[in-house]
Amino acid sequence: MDQNNSLPPYAQGLASPQGAMTPGIPIFSPMMPYGTGLTPQPIQNTSSLSILEEQQRQQQQQQQQQQQQQQQQQQQQQQQQQATAQQATSQQATQVASGQASQLFHSQTLTTAPLPGATPLYPSPLTPMTPITPATPASESSGIVPQLQNIVSTVNLGCKLDLKTIALRARNAEYNPKRFAAVIMRIREPRTTALIFSSGKMVCTGAKSEEQSRLAARKYARVVQKLGFPAKFLDFKIQNMVGSCDVKFPIRLEGLVLTHQQFSSYEPELFPGLIYRMIKPRIVLLIFVSGKVVLTGAKVRAEIYEAFENIYPILKGFRKTT
Amino acid sequence: MAYQSYRNSTLGNSLQEINFRGSLNTYRFCHNAWTFVLNDVEFREVTELVKVDKVKIVACDGKNAGSNTTE
Numbered sequence: 001m002d003q004n005n006s007l008p009p010y011a012q013g014l015a016s017p018q019g020a021m022t023p024g025i026p027i028f029s030p031m032m033p034y035g036t037g038l039t040p041q042p043i044q045n046t047s048s049l050s051i052l053e054e055q056q057r058q059q060q061q062q063q064q065q066q067q068q069q070q071q072q073q074q075q076q077q078q079q080q081q082q083a084t085a086q087q088a089t090s091q092q093a094t095q096v097a098s099g100q101a102s103q104l105f106h107s108q109t110l111t112t113a114p115l116p117g118a119t120p121l122y123p124s125p126l127t128p129m130t131p132i133t134p135a136t137p138a139s140e141s142s143g144i145v146p147q148l149q150n151i152v153s154t155v156n157l158g159c160k161l162d163l164k165t166i167a168l169r170a171r172n173a174e175y176n177p178k179r180f181a182a183v184i185m186r187i188r189e190p191r192t193t194a195l196i197f198s199s200g201k202m203v204c205t206g207a208k209s210e211e212q213s214r215l216a217a218r219k220y221a222r223v224v225q226k227l228g229f230p231a232k233f234l235d236f237k238i239q240n241m242v243g244s245c246d247v248k249f250p251i252r253l254e255g256l257v258l259t260h261q262q263f264s265s266y267e268p269e270l271f272p273g274l275i276y277r278m279i280k281p282r283i284v285l286l287i288f289v290s291g292k293v294v295l296t297g298a299k300v301r302a303e304i305y306e307a308f309e310n311i312y313p314i315l316k317g318f319r320k321t322t
Numbered sequence: 323m324a325y326q327s328y329r330n331s332t333l334g335n336s337l338q339e340i341n342f343r344g345s346l347n348t349y350r351f352c353h354n355a356w357t358f359v360l361n362d363v364e365f366r367e368v369t370e371l372v373k374v375d376k377v378k379i380v381a382c383d384g385k386n387a388g389s390n391t392t393e
Contacts, residue, residue: 168352170350
C-alpha cells in the first residue's frame with residue numbers, strides 16, 4: 001500500500017502491527033520517545049482482513065507521524081512559512097504542499113505534517129495534535145476549513161459472491177434483485193452503507209474520513225469473508241470526497257455568474273445554488289446565497305482545501321453588503 | 323353489530339390499533355420478506371401496554387398475506 005512510502009527510510013523498519021507476527025530485527029532508535037515494545041519488521045502490503053490489524057496499522061501510522069512531527073517541529077515551521085508564500089502564488093497540488101497546506105487549518109481532522117518528500121496519502125484524523133501556529137498573513141488564509149461530509153470508495157473483494165446467501169445470513173442487509181442487482185448492507189461504526197455486487201466489487205459510502213472509509217470497507221469485507229467467501233481486499237480506491245463549509249456572509253450569485261460565466265452555471269428556477277466548476281483543481285462547488293459552500297469531486301482531501309482557498313477571495317469579492 | 327361481525331370475520335388474531343416503539347437491532351430484506359429484530363419494545367394498545375426485551379417481526383407484502391410472529 002502506498003502509505004508505506006510515506007515513512008522516511010529510517011522509520012520504515014519500525015512500522016509493524018503490534019499483534020503477534022513473525023519477529024524481525026529489533027531496532028532501537030534513540031529518537032523514538034515511545035520506546036520499542038514492538039517487534040519491527042518490513043512493512044507488509046497486507047490484504048488480510050483483520051480489523052484489529054487495520055486499526056493497529058492506523059494507530060501505528062499516527063504514532064509514527066506524531067514522532068516525526070515532534071522531531072521535526074522546527075523544520076516544519078520554516079517549511080510552513082515557505083508553504084504559505086508558495087500557496088499565495090502557486091497552484092500546485094503536489095502532495096507535499098498539500099500536506100503542509102492542510103496543516104495550516106486547525107480542525108479536528110488536522111493532518112500531521114509530512115517530512116519533505118514524504119507523502120502521506122491518508123492523513124489520520126485521530127492524531128492528537130501538538131498545536132502548531134502557522135505564520136500566515138491574514139490576507140492569505142481564510143481561516144475556514146471545509147468539513148468532509150461523505151467519502152465514496154470502491155474495493156474489489158476478488159471473488160464471485162452469492163448475493164442471496166449474503167442477504168439471508170448477514171445482518172442489516174437488503175436484497176431486491178428486481179429493483180437493484182446488489183446487496184445493500186449497513187454497519188453502525190463507522191456509519192456507512194455498502195453496495196455489494198455479485199462480481200465481488202463493492203462500493204462503500206457515507207464515511208466522514210478516508211481512514212473511516214477504508215476501515216468500513218474492511219469491515220464489510222470481513223462480514224463477507226465470515227460468510228464463507230474467499231474475500232480479499234484489492235484495489236481500495238477513494239472515488240469521491242464531499243466537503244462543506246460556511247463563509248458566514250451572503251453572496252451575490254448573480255454577480256458571480258456574470259464575471260465567471262465560463263465556470264459558473266446559475267439557474268435559480270432550476271436549483272437555488274450556483275454550480276461552479278473549478279478547473280484546477282477539478283472540483284465542483286455549489287455556492288448558495290446564504291454563504292454555504294459544498295465542494296465535491298475530489299479524490300484527495302487536499303483538493304477540497306485547495307478549491308476552497310481558491311474560491312474564498314472570489315466570494316469575498318461578491319459579498320452582499322445590504 | 324357491524325363491529326362484531328368484523329371481529330368474527332378477521333383471520334387469526336384480531337387486532338385493534340396497535341402502536342409499538344423500540345430500537346432496531348437488525349433488519350433484513352430478502353425474497354420480498356422483511357425480518358426485523360427490535361429491542362426494548364413497547365406495544366401500546368388502547369387497553370394495555372406490553373413491554374418486551376426482544377421482538378422478531380417477519381413481514382411481507384400483500385393485502386391479506388402479511389404475517390407476524392413474535393418471540
